[in-house]
Structures are given as structure tokens and as C-alpha cells.
Amino acid sequence: MTARLIDGTAVARRVREEVGRGVEALVAAGGVAPGLATVLIGDDPASEVYVRNKRRLSVGAGMRDLHRHLPADADQATVAALVDELATDPAVSGILLQLPLPAHLDSDALISRIPAAKDVDGLTTANAGLLAQGRPGLRPCTPAGVMALLDEYEVPLSGAEAVVVGRSVLVGKPMAQLLLARNATVTVCHSRTRDLAEVCRRADVLVVAAGIPGLVGGDAVRPGATVIDVGIHRGEDGLRGDVDAAAVAEVAGALTPVPGGVGPMTIAMLLANTLTAARVQQGVGV
Ligand code: ADP
Structure with a gap:
């Protein structure tokens, strides 16, 4: 069998276009274009690329770019003060703290300062709790x-x-919750799971987000299964995922490529969350 490739690039483009139309509708209904505050601390090259793409695509969808940048040695109080300022600024619909933060900063404490209504990454305790309870809230983008x-x-x-x-x-955790909310029978594997391949072979839908290149091989896939590869690793010959794509493509029914699978969807959902946040805050079109 040769797996059908799931085209994340094309789906992400459609989602972004839909968000763009939603922004136009919000403004036409008397609302204000959503403002996305990306917050970058320091100058890690990978984080810079991610933030640049988020800013570019949010502007492409008609949003306002309210990016903020602090130096790598910014202390906890300085970053906390910035988050607090964005939290109260009515022009800011969504706050995205680009992770990982420099090691001297306490990420959990800073994320906790983001109001749930502006938490477009879906990372606050409040939004995680809403997801666990199956109530509406902002969901993690990936x-x-x-x-x-x-x-x-x-x-x-x-x-x-x-x-x-x-x-x-x-x-992993929010993924399991979202699948459970759709009535899938969900099994969660981790670094201590015994016989990972055997457990994975049960799956009609296999989502791999372990951060280990090539962890899942063809022997871990039920023939015809849908395999979603969340991993992204920069190797000598380009990007690869957590799945051994060549082997899995022989067995799976459908597979997300790396790149061009899950990656582009993450930013598209960030934009969708930012639009949702703006609509709720403005009470327009909800
Ligand atoms: P991500 O960015 O995809 O969320 P993290 O690196 O934060 O990835 O987390 C990795 C996750 O993968 C952890 O939950 C860990 O338990 C799981 N994991 C790591 N190694 C293995 C393994 N060998 N088999 C199964 N799961 C693993």
C-alpha cells in the first residue's frame, strides 16, 4: 500500500483564507481587526523564524501585528510587566509567548499571567481545564x-x-482530550510505555508527538491506518518527523508529510484562535 499524503499546506491556506474572511466580517459588523501580540525574548534563530511567520501570516489575514521583543537577559519582572501590559491593552486580542523562553525565566509563571480570553496558544490552566471538561475555550494550536x-x-x-x-x-495531552471529545477510544503512550509498536498497531488513527526522529516505523502501523506526524527535526538531508516516513507510507492509508503536514496547520489555528478571541472580547459575531 502507498499512503495518501495529507496536504497540510493546502488545508492551512484554506483555513487562513477563511480567517481572513472572518476578519473582514468582524470589521464590517462594526468590530475592530484582531491584534496579535507575539512576544519574543532573546534571539534564538528558530524562534525568530517562527515568530516572523506568525506575524507575516496574521497580517496577511488582516490582523494587526502588535509584536514585542525583549533582550535575552530580560528578567522575570520585566517580562511579567510586559505580559500584564498586553493583558490589559484592549487593542491586543491574543498574546503569544514564543517558547522556549531563556532558561532563567519561569515559563509557567509567565503563562499564568495571560488572561484565558487572550491565551491564543491554549496553554493556560484555565483553557486546559475547559478542554478537559469539554467546555468551549481556546485550544492548543498544534x-x-x-x-x-x-x-x-x-x-x-x-x-x-x-x-x-x-x-x-x-x-500529547490536549490531543488525547480532543480525540476523546470526538468519541474516539484513546490510548496515550509515553517514554515508559511497554512495547510501543504493539500498542500503536491498534490504531486506526495514530498521532505521533514524541520529539524523537523516526521513532515510529512500519512495524508500528496497522495497514490502512491514518498516521499524523507532529515531529519536526532538522537533519543533514532536510527536515524529518517522528515517523519513518518511507517505511510507514508502505503500510498506512494516509500520512502527513514533514514538512507540509502538521506544521503549517499550527499557525493557521493560531490565526483562527486569535479571530475567535477578538470576536468573544468584542461581542461581535459570536
Ligand atoms: P512535544 O513538543 O511534541 O510536545 P515533548 O518533547 O515536549 O514533545 O514531549 C515528548 C513526549 O514524548 C513526552 O510526553 C514523552 O513521554 C514522549 N516520549 C518520549 N520518548 C518516547 C518514547 N520512546 N516512546 C513513546 N513516547 C515517548
């Missing part, structure tokens, strides 16, 4: 992007066996 891909490709979820490899706060 797992939300995976759900959008599964829906776009009409992958059945109700009653399906879903296996998530990874239990991080950013991806």
Missing part, C-alpha cells in the same frame, strides 16, 4: 490543527481506536 486535518480528510473518529504517542502539555 492538536487543533491535527483535528482540522482529520476532519478535512473525513477520517472517522467516533468509536475509532486512536493512539497518541507523547503526553506533553503542548501536544
Whole structure:
């Protein structure tokens, strides 16, 4: 079998266009264009690239770029004061603290200062709790992007066996919650899981977010399964994921490529969250 490739680049473009139309509708209804405050501390090259793309695509969707940059040696109080300022600024619809922060900063304490209504990364305790309870809230962008891909490709979820490899706060845990909310039977694997391949072989839908290049091979995939590769690693011959793509493509029914799978969806869902946040804050079009 040769897996169908799931085209995240194309789906992300459609989501961004839809967000752009939503922004126009918000303004036409008397609202204000959403403002996205990306916050970059220091000058890590990878983070700079991510933030630049988020800013460029938010402007492309008609949003206001309210980017802020602090030096790598900014102390906890300085960053906290910036987050507090953005929290109360009515022009700011969404606050995105680009992670990882420099090691001397306490990320959890800073994330906790972001009001849930402006938490467009879905990382605050409040939004995690709303997700766990199945109530409306802002969802973490990467797992939300995976759900959008599964829906776009009409992958059945109700009653399906879903296996998530990874239990991080950013991806694995919210991914499991979102699949559970859609009535999948969800298994979560992690670094202590016994016989990972055997557990993964149960999956109709396999989502891999372990941060280990090539962790999941063809032997871990049920023939015909849908495999979503969240990993992204820069190697000598380009980008690769957590999945051994060549081997898995022989077995899976559908597979996300790296790059061009989950990656572009993450920013698209950030824009969707920022529009949702603006609508709720302005009470227009909700
Ligand atoms: P991400 O950025 O995708 O959320 P993290 O590096 O924060 O990734 O987390 C990695 C996750 O992957 C952890 O939950 C960890 O338990 C899981 N993990 C790490 N190694 C393995 C492994 N060998 N098998 C299964 N899961 C693993």
C-alpha cells in the first residue's frame, strides 16, 4: 500500500483564507481587526523564524501585528510587566509567548499571567481545564490543527481506536482530550510505555508527538491506518518527523508529510484562535 499524503499546506491556506474572511466580517459588523501580540525574548534563530511567520501570516489575514521583543537577559519582572501590559491593552486580542523562553525565566509563571480570553496558544490552566471538561475555550494550536486535518480528510473518529504517542502539555495531552471529545477510544503512550509498536498497531488513527526522529516505523502501523506526524527535526538531508516516513507510507492509508503536514496547520489555528478571541472580547459575531 502507498499512503495518501495529507496536504497540510493546502488545508492551512484554506483555513487562513477563511480567517481572513472572518476578519473582514468582524470589521464590517462594526468590530475592530484582531491584534496579535507575539512576544519574543532573546534571539534564538528558530524562534525568530517562527515568530516572523506568525506575524507575516496574521497580517496577511488582516490582523494587526502588535509584536514585542525583549533582550535575552530580560528578567522575570520585566517580562511579567510586559505580559500584564498586553493583558490589559484592549487593542491586543491574543498574546503569544514564543517558547522556549531563556532558561532563567519561569515559563509557567509567565503563562499564568495571560488572561484565558487572550491565551491564543491554549496553554493556560484555565483553557486546559475547559478542554478537559469539554467546555468551549481556546485550544492548543498544534492538536487543533491535527483535528482540522482529520476532519478535512473525513477520517472517522467516533468509536475509532486512536493512539497518541507523547503526553506533553503542548501536544500529547490536549490531543488525547480532543480525540476523546470526538468519541474516539484513546490510548496515550509515553517514554515508559511497554512495547510501543504493539500498542500503536491498534490504531486506526495514530498521532505521533514524541520529539524523537523516526521513532515510529512500519512495524508500528496497522495497514490502512491514518498516521499524523507532529515531529519536526532538522537533519543533514532536510527536515524529518517522528515517523519513518518511507517505511510507514508502505503500510498506512494516509500520512502527513514533514514538512507540509502538521506544521503549517499550527499557525493557521493560531490565526483562527486569535479571530475567535477578538470576536468573544468584542461581542461581535459570536
Ligand atoms: P512535544 O513538543 O511534541 O510536545 P515533548 O518533547 O515536549 O514533545 O514531549 C515528548 C513526549 O514524548 C513526552 O510526553 C514523552 O513521554 C514522549 N516520549 C518520549 N520518548 C518516547 C518514547 N520512546 N516512546 C513513546 N513516547 C515517548
